[in-house]
Amino acid sequence: MRKRKGAGRPTIADVAEKAGVSTITVSRALRDPSKVSDHLRRKINNAVRKLNYVPHSHASALASTRSNIVGVIVPSLTNNVFADTLRAIYDELDQGPFQVQLGNSRYVAKDEERLVRTFLGQGPSAMIIAGTDQTDATRELLQNAECPVVQIMEVGDDPIDMMVGFSHFEGGKAAGTHLMQKGYKRIGFLGARMDPRSHRRLEGFKDALRIGGRYDPDLIMTTTVSSSVSLGAELIGQLRARRSDLDAVFCNNDDLALGALFGCQKAGISVPDDMGIIGFNDLEMMAASHPSLTSIRTDRYAIGKRAVEMIKAELDGEVPEQKILDLGFELQQRESTSRQK
Amino acid sequence: MRKRKGAGRPTIADVAEKAGVSTITVSRALRDPSKVSDHLRRKINNAVRKLNYVPHSHASALASTRSNIVGVIVPSLTNNVFADTLRAIYDELDQGPFQVQLGNSRYVAKDEERLVRTFLGQGPSAMIIAGTDQTDATRELLQNAECPVVQIMEVGDDPIDMMVGFSHFEGGKAAGTHLMQKGYKRIGFLGARMDPRSHRRLEGFKDALRIGGRYDPDLIMTTTVSSSVSLGAELIGQLRARRSDLDAVFCNNDDLALGALFGCQKAGISVPDDMGIIGFNDLEMMAASHPSLTSIRTDRYAIGKRAVEMIKAELDGEVPEQKILDLGFELQQRESTSRQK
DNA sequence: TTGTACGCGTTATCAA
């Protein structure tokens, strides 16, 4: 007699025996209660409670070739922008039977591809992935995946499946337009990391300035170094050293904007009178600073929430109203661009 | 004949056939190459490559009652403090065969317990959990779990298994001592969230002030509201309204400290001359602000890194040098507490 | 609505 011991915990067979039914009835009662009569369902639920039965997700995944995992891939764990979205995803998914599997691609396309491969290997219920700049191989993997796929944080023309986000090009354009409207003339751009979304913000910014006749490539200062507050102070210092007539900057993100503010304060430059500053994302601190900082507000929590809602709808067989959801953005004007003309 | 289709991808049996060996030999070659002869190992590795075989983690977990999952439970996804540690955990774990399973307890002990239950149900290779304040039930679950368990972010007397972190009590004490040394007399405390670690920082702070003869409970201002920069400005305003003679504050964390700085600037109070400010954690922005902000530096990345190293060592059967690892902290003095006496 | 029989892909057990 060769018995293996297993994990020792109750199985669906134990529940079935206690409830006096077959295992498949228990299985059905747990996954879709409507398929089992009230009478048996009650008995089964009682047995589950008494035995403290917990479904064995690996066995379930193996038998059904479908796991309850939702794979989520983001390029950064420390960027606040993704933190809010992740929080929303966890908040939404924790209700149901799903498990989040989180991957960090570190802004490296090949790492992203590897993660997608690994996650798809688990037969996920759905995939959520940041951005629209996947490699061809990654796109193909996801297209062939038999599960809903949502690209988040931005929108574009060519979704793998679904998309929730906003247009970074339009966001950058709005920032540029705003600075011109406030009367600033020599308007610069500070950019860190310069991932594809940053590039699109820059393109939108350029577009606005060209239209306004104020585009000057000499005022654009970017680096691939990752973003930080200190870097904002550094970059604005460098740009001013190059062009002392600079009178406003659009910062790639809020960390840089805060750093630029500190840099100006150290150099004795008055914000907003001698220098206008606008950031991107509108993190909580932007409203609290002194002077308060203008920014482009994006609803990152909503992006995560809606992404999960779209997934749930598709899994429930609902026909989606739209595959692409543009949540837009909103310019929050504050003191840093409100100069007395 | 009733064939089910499976996931369609190559299985260990396909590899075995191609290599001309049995399945179990392939299994062994993959898990512990030293158990298989060079000759067969080479053939197997070739077959794996040719078929593009990827092990099926659910099947493995089912058969072995042990998954490659490392469960990680933190109380917040948006708090930068945990973001750095998480990044380290992902960096370390991405190398090996492990998968991170991340849970967000939202600072709710019951949610934490539920997550622990769920994760343990997956037969994890290890568990990492923030803090030392688990419920009795959670402790018992983890104690009975047949895997390494590391409590992170703080150290204490009574580890479930292992611990990596530092003493929040001592950190708070160092902050209080520093403010007294700099000559501040009426020293307050600003605290948000007030989770157990915040409480221990406060206790350390009180201890220092009592020793220095400067303890005044009237100068302690706390709230259970979650921390933010805006809140820092608000709290220091409230505390000053109550006690206009306040001349320094120890802020529970850096967000509050930055907010307190902004609050002072708005009210026309000079930092550090009329108000000393010290934060906790030393986020990157603290060195960049104007004036720069003193803080207690903690090495959050190292905490994650060391936690994973301890896990790997224990899984490799090594005898740990120590079950409790205190990584300490370091006071970073900056302008916000450097007044001209 | 309920049940029977079997397979999902892997590893533990025992034997050689």
Added chain:
DNA sequence: TTGATAACGCGTACAA
């Protein structure tokens, strides 16, 4: 060092 066989716990297919 290698292999045959039987689990691991559950869901699918088919039948009643």
